[in-house]
Amino acid sequence: MNSNLIVGQSGGPTSVINASLYGVVKEAHENKEINKIYGMLNGIEGLLNRRMIDFDELINSPSFEQLQYTPSAFLGSCRYKLPESFDDSTYRKIFEIFTEHEIGYFFYIGGNDSMDTVDKLSKYAAQINYEIRIIGVPKTIDNDLVITDHTPGFASAAKFVATSVREICLDVEGYKKPSVTIIEIMGRNAGWLTAASVLARNYHEDNPCLIYLPEIIFNMEKFIEDVRAQLKLRTNVVVAVSEGIRLGDDRFVCELLDTAGTDNFGHKKLSGCSKALDFEIRKHLGIKSRAVEFNVVQRCAAHGGSLTDIEEAVMSGRKSVEAALKGETGKMLAFIRKENKPYRMELESVDVCDVCNKEKKFPKEWITNNETDISSEFLDYIEPLIQGEPQVKTRGGLPHYVKLTKNSSSDEVKMVL
């Protein structure tokens, strides 16, 4: 069997996707059964163009340790869906490249769509009798992968959301003039990250006082009345909404602004629902209103991330290599919560075909108070995940993150230390 390994990153970046990568590379490096460690640049898309780096040159750099604290996809990412038919030449090409580079281990760090890639490649390998271990390492800020208790990347994003919502509440509550602030949080179909805004409260009935998840059909008239009722209780109303909230006719709220597009997977590009709500608030309540979009910042804000999340991401990378060495393939590493207090988590490998192309929604029974609040069960669930602050090394007063420089003409790659 081939003894070289290749690892890639795919989908939207997170704060800890590089911690998972670090875990894979470190574990592989420490293991004699694995020879060369390659990284594909921009995931499967880069692999198809033979764009890859050799980690042997990087792993001995003293800066390599900083990789686990560096946000976003160090190797670059892609949004590339493999064809449904195995007759497509793409599969042949990928396995030609595997053969060329003597690849026996393939690791893909990503979300639902990336697990689809893992599933297809492992099935194709079986069909053509190519001996390889293909493992998925979970990652997504959306926390929407099934079977796993949670997903690396979620907790750091949740901690950023909770901290920043708390800070915004302090900011807007500084004024005596009535106001509404609408904070838009990522999450296409699953409200996990938006729900994390509930952590921002300092006490019962504190802001954010209204929370809207995509699991519930959004009703504009009810929303205006919810805000109106809150304005009787407090001067400054802070609302947290998921970017993915939809109206009864299945349109996204942001589509009211007519700025939505579509990405390569056919997902609608969401942005702007807070602007749409801001507009409706001004129109119906004639009050000062402001829309705040966390935008990409929420998924890449490694400063102020969760140490637990980073450590678990590293562990999931390491365990995926262990699983491969045990002969497993077509698997994803899933987190199983063994105990909550004290928090104890274990990683188990599960069939990736049971995970891919599925979405774990936020439990409806955790959505309370006339569908505008989150129950304490969610707090019990999330609190262990956001514990601990990483000690990110600084240089010149700023976090020291590592990155690859890519010479766009020659495709030569260097690690910036």
Added chain:
Amino acid sequence: MNSNLIVGQSGGPTSVINASLYGVVKEAHENKEINKIYGMLNGIEGLLNRRMIDFDELINSPSFEQLQYTPSAFLGSCRYKLPESFDDSTYRKIFEIFTEHEIGYFFYIGGNDSMDTVDKLSKYAAQINYEIRIIGVPKTIDNDLVITDHTPGFASAAKFVATSVREICLDVEGYKKPSVTIIEIMGRNAGWLTAASVLARNYHEDNPCLIYLPEIIFNMEKFIEDVRAQLKLRTNVVVAVSEGIRLGDDRFVCELLDTAGTDNFGHKKLSGCSKALDFEIRKHLGIKSRAVEFNVVQRCAAHGGSLTDIEEAVMSGRKSVEAALKGETGKMLAFIRKENKPYRMELESVDVCDVCNKEKKFPKEWITNNETDISSEFLDYIEPLIQGEPQVKTRGGLPHYVKLTKNSSSDEVKMVL
């Protein structure tokens, strides 16, 4: 002379406006010449309604120490401009309240507009022969106060901007598909905070590769050509722009979107220039583009702030009390840089009338490279200011910030611990 003190906060909040407040209250508390310490709620506007708290009840709380790490205006803020004419009854009313509460010391933490309040009150006090010490404590993320080397609040906001721009660059550079990302940073007329985005670079010619300050007239055609030229050098172009950039006809760029309003001081409410540029990029270059607004997050993100900034804010609060006790009035505390390497700063009191209603613009000679870049002189200036990370205590994994709860009906105030 009266021995009670009152302190207030005014204007836009910052991450360290409470550190200044902490400094004033601690220094006053340690000093026997000062009897009671009052805080006005929502600045001069609250004072006029006799809305104030007594710090004696709060200062012995163990949580009081957290005040110096808590962002935004703990006492609440206001945007209230005192009348130009001293014949206005407002002045009589304020000094009646001073007399009632035996106020002999008045401290106001704020920016240009707040220094105008300090100036007017100290001149009115002289006119009516009311013996009082009135001192301004500088604060603004805009760094646009004259005479002082810099202003508390600026460095923490700058550090947030630099860190977040660095994280966003990592995020967007993860994709192989060409893109333009436009990051909109606060700053009405002065580009200091936007200039801080230059710190995000890891190496020469790194992103953000284009920076536009409000000190330079913005030309849309030149902007499109600047971006087009950068797209020949790199796949992902990151642009930092000040919210306050204006066209040759003096319109704000954001006015192209027709969403601007006006605040109480007659300042135009800015937001949305990045969306306007995003629109122009798509229109002229037909490329993937994204607008990111840091919005209020940049001024209240105490997590990841500058320890130097916090310490200097506390010191400015303490020194303002010292100055008052020496008999000074109508003054503001200004930072004077005595040495840069090693960094050494001193606080001196200056006449507030020389500060108020003036703006310190970003030096044009520090704007380089065809008006799209920032010179190394600025790096030398800003680097000492952003050093050090505050060790913010956490509770349940999140920063432990203190706040007052205000019962809206009874105006009763409690400190949340």
